[in-house]
Amino acid sequence: MSQSNTQSIRREVARRVFADEFNDASYTFKESDDERAPVYLLLPTGEQANRVFFIGTLTEKDDVGEDSEWWRGRIVDPTGTFFVYAGQYQPEAASALRELDAPAYVAVVGKPRTYETDDGDINVSIRPESITEVDSVTRDQWVVETAERTLDRIDRFDDEANEYARMAREQYGEDISAYTQTVITALESLEADDELGSPTTVESSPQP
Amino acid sequence: MTDLRTHAAEIAAQFSDHLDVSEDEVETKLNTLVSEYKVPVDEAKRSVTNSYLAEAGIERDEIGRGGTEEVLVNDIDADEQWVDLRVKLVDLWEPRSDSISQVGLLGDESGTIKFVSFSTSELEELDEGESYRLSNVVTDEYEGRYSVKLNRTTTITEIDEEIEVGDNSDTVEGALVDVQSGSGLIKRCPEEGCTRVLQNGRCAEHGEVDGEFDLRIKAVIDDGNAVHDVIFNREATEELTGIDLEAAKTMAKDALDTTVVADEIRADIVGRYYSVTGPTLGRYVLADAFAELDGPAEYENVLIKARSI
Numbered sequence: 134m135s136q137s138n139t140q141s142i143r144r145e146v147a148r149r150v151f152a153d154e155f156n157d158a159s160y161t162f163k164e165s166d167d168e169r170a171p172v173y174l175l176l177p178t179g180e181q182a183n184r185v186f187f188i189g190t191l192t193e194k195d196d197v198g199e200d201s202e203w204w205r206g207r208i209v210d211p212t213g214t215f216f217v218y219a220g221q222y223q224p225e226a227a228s229a230l231r232e233l234d235a236p237a238y239v240a241v242v243g244k245p246r247t248y249e250t251d252d253g254d255i256n257v258s259i260r261p262e263s264i265t266e267v268d269s270v271t272r273d274q275w276v277v278e279t280a281e282r283t284l285d286r287i288d289r290f291d292d293e294a295n296e297y298a299r300m301a302r303e304q305y306g307e308d309i310s311a312y313t314q315t316v317i318t319a320l321e322s323l324e325a326d327d328e329l330g331s332p333t334t335v336e337s338s339p340q341p
Numbered sequence: 342m343t344d345l346r347t348h349a350a351e352i353a354a355q356f357s358d359h360l361d362v363s364e365d366e367v368e369t370k371l372n373t374l375v376s377e378y379k380v381p382v383d384e385a386k387r388s389v390t391n392s393y394l395a396e397a398g399i400e401r402d403e404i405g406r407g408g409t410e411e412v413l414v415n416d417i418d419a420d421e422q423w424v425d426l427r428v429k430l431v432d433l434w435e436p437r438s439d440s441i442s443q444v445g446l447l448g449d450e451s452g453t454i455k456f457v458s459f460s461t462s463e464l465e466e467l468d469e470g471e472s473y474r475l476s477n478v479v480t481d482e483y484e485g486r487y488s489v490k491l492n493r494t495t496t497i498t499e500i501d502e503e504i505e506v507g508d509n510s511d512t513v514e515g516a517l518v519d520v521q522s523g524s525g526l527i528k529r530c531p532e533e534g535c536t537r538v539l540q541n542g543r544c545a546e547h548g549e550v551d552g553e554f555d556l557r558i559k560a561v562i563d564d565g566n567a568v569h570d571v572i573f574n575r576e577a578t579e580e581l582t583g584i585d586l587e588a589a590k591t592m593a594k595d596a597l598d599t600t601v602v603a604d605e606i607r608a609d610i611v612g613r614y615y616s617v618t619g620p621t622l623g624r625y626v627l628a629d630a631f632a633e634l635d636g637p638a639e640y641e642n643v644l645i646k647a648r649s650i
Contacts, residue, residue, distance in 0.1 A: 147518050149565040186516050186563060240612020242518045265612040273638035274614055280643045282565045313650045320644040
């Protein structure tokens with residue numbers, strides 16, 4: 134059936150991935166030769182990510198810029214740490230980082246970026262499109278949602294038709310059992326919270 | 342070959358009132374195009390149909406279709422299909438042009454769809470609230486949105502039957518990941534029936550005008566697998582953000598800048614989870630009803646699943 138041409142430029146989906154898996158990713162690729170074609174980060178569980186959405190605790194923020202503002206934020210989920218960098222070309226995210234007080238629960242929409250260190254390692258970070266403060270309930274929902282999406286990817290990993298899984302096997306190896314463990318770790322942290330009472334009703338950051 | 346035979350039978354039936362056309366002859370023509378000249382079947386049908394139209398000296402909308410299918414309005418998903426409907430006339434709108442005799446909304450249990458009836462078709466007029474069987478209407482598509490056109494071959498039969506009109510609304514759930522430009526405090530063209538959103542004080546149709554303030558949000562809901570564009574109108578925006586039009590105008594006045602409203606809205610809603618329900622208009626879901634998904638996280642079943650891998 135005729136799909137409307139107006140939909141040809143589709144917005145990229147924001148993938149849900151825990152910090153642990155995200156930081157293991159290093160391979161990027163394009164799906165066309167066009168200079169402006171989107172760049173995708175290949176996730177080890179076999180999915181492409183041009184955009185990610187995550188919620189975590191902003192634990193530190195620093196202006197590491199020399200001539201102009203260049204904010205770095207450390208955002209922690211139950212499995213690891215996301216690094217976000219925002220400068221003058223991400224004015225909204227930069228001003229959010231400037232104004233937020235750590236610790237705070239924040240939701241981040243952004244694009245994966247990779248860079249090579251002096252040692253030749255590939256590090257991955259996020260260039261944020263938005264950073265907004267949220268509460269702990271929303272954060273817990275992200276943990277569950279991200280667990281579900283990660284399990285979905287693990288389910289599809291052995292599917293012959295899954296080309297990203299095939300790429301992931303070539304780039305990162307066959308064994309993805311670590312990411313099942315990541316999911317369990319993340320969910321067990323919610324379980325532990327529950328047993329401690331209900332911290333989910335506590336506001337994330339005290340107002341000054 | 343059987344497919345071509347079916348198509349041939351359809352085409353032959355369409356011209357049965359006008360020409361002496363046999364199925365065999367049509368099939369031969371189709372076959373020549375499809376097998377010998379590698380023309381796609383749809384194009385071949387079109388080409389053969391056109392050749393008979395020319396031969397009979399008639400217009401495309403004058404031919405009937407042998408046995409059109411009765412469909413539900415929400416199942417219409419293709420352009421230029423000939424269908425039958427059992428519908429109630431839900432709403433009549435003001436035609437914008439003399440060439441249009443009637444325009445409005447038809448509905449059945451699956452939802453509603455726009456219809457247009459042209460003056461040149463010389464059809465009887467439909468009455469609001471009445472139910473009809475419409476045979477031989479043709480579907481149309483504009484920016485992903487479907488409508489039906491009545492035409493001179495359409496037969497209208499009033500039926501004595503109360504049709505319950507359903508709503509073809511969709512529900513989308515996920516994280517709200519973006520508030521797009523054109524959100525917040527906006528100005529609309531005041532020309533009658535226009536309502537276009539002004540860009541730098543200009544209407545695309547009416548040029549520079551003194552716009553009227555309005556509030557809306559164009560947002561993106563993303564569940565990690567797919568994205569959905571959502572529009573909150575003024576009422577929905579007020580309910581979602583607690584900012585009403587007057588408050589928004591005051592905010593903009595104080596800041597000497599209308600963009601502060603969108604910034605405030607963004608900070609309020611981006612990164613949170615919502616369920617949004619409403620009719621779809623092109624690629625947009627119009628938010629009739631919505632709720633923030635802020636219940637406790639239900640992790641138990643996911644944990645059981647993860648542990649079982």
